[in-house]
Amino acid sequence: MAQKILLLDIDGVILKDKLLLHNVRENVVDYVQKRVPIKNLDIMQARHLNKLLYSSYGHTLRGMRIAFPEHAEQYTNVDFSHHVYNKKLLSNLLDYIDKNEEFKVIQNELQSVLNHCNDRNIPVHVLSNSPIDWSLPIFTSLDISHMVISGDTIFHSDHPYFNNVLLKPDKKFYTTVYNRLKRKYSFRNSNGGTIEGTIENKEIDCVFVDDSPINLLPILSIAGWTPVLFKEPDYKTSQEAMSYIKNVSTLSEIKLYL
Numbered sequence: 243m244a245q246k247i248l249l250l251d252i253d254g255v256i257l258k259d260k261l262l263l264h265n266v267r268e269n270v271v272d273y274v275q276k277r278v279p280i281k282n283l284d285i286m287q288a289r290h291l292n293k294l295l296y297s298s299y300g301h302t303l304r305g306m307r308i309a310f311p312e313h314a315e316q317y318t319n320v321d322f323s324h325h326v327y328n329k330k331l332l333s334n335l336l337d338y339i340d341k342n343e344e345f346k347v348i349q350n351e352l353q354s355v356l357n358h359c360n361d362r363n364i365p366v367h368v369l370s371n372s373p374i375d376w377s378l379p380i381f382t383s384l385d386i387s388h389m390v391i392s393g394d395t396i397f398h399s400d401h402p403y404f405n406n407v408l409l410k411p412d413k414k415f416y417t418t419v420y421n422r423l424k425r426k427y428s429f430r431n432s433n434g435g436t437i438e439g440t441i442e443n444k445e446i447d448c449v450f451v452d453d454s455p456i457n458l459l460p461i462l463s464i465a466g467w468t469p470v471l472f473k474e475p476d477y478k479t480s481q482e483a484m485s486y487i488k489n490v491s492t493l494s495e496i497k498l499y500l
Contacts, residue, residue: 254453323373
């Protein structure tokens with residue numbers, strides 16, 4: 243049996259506050275308005291373009307690189323992250339984590355999943371396009387220190403493995419993560435001892451929970467992945483996608499696939 247590894251998206255899965263996510267989107271729209279080479283682009287046009295880029299390519303920045311290849315080198319993950327996840331937004335996030343009762347409910351629900359994983363020796367990681375400055379406060383607010391064997395707890399857009407270029411839903415992003423986890427938890431040396439991690443040499447099954455179908459569809463054709471769509475009860479997605487992708491509507495349901 244393959245060794246399970248749980249990978250969690252942040253925005254839309256762990257972080258569901260509508261105001262914070264709205265502010266993230268508005269900062270992305272502002273980035274689009276300032277960075278795309280279209281003169282006199284007003285805010286409504288920028289919102290429409292952002293929606294088009296995101297829905298077509300799974301991430302606005304990835305879409306900008308494809309739509310405007312002559313400027314692709316300027317559209318770095320770091321530049322995008324600094325603009326979108328600015329100091330004001332990070333401060334709002336810290337206030338939300340510290341004071342919001344809804345987040346405390348999410349913490350408790352997710353903690354039960356983490357405890358379930360700990361009891362079964364299932365590693366847990368974040369897999370997010372957001373930068374580590376955004377993901378780290380959320381993930382470290384949970385009691386996971388005893389579950390983390392070594393580094394690379396958070397695979398994020400400014401992680402050095404992605405060379406400041408790769409983003410979900412690029413297949414190379416998922417391949418890079420898979421290969422890293424394979425080495426981390428399964429690789430054994432010639433003497434039979436583990437070089438990294440503590441799990442004996444075996445196949446791995448990356449159970450990835452994301453709230454966007456477009457981020458899950460690419461891994462349907464990659465061995466070693468189980469896609470799980472986190473969706474609110476009123477979420478609408480195609481029946482074709484849902485026939486291939488498992489889905490949950492609460493964090494506690496994730497345990498069904500572990």
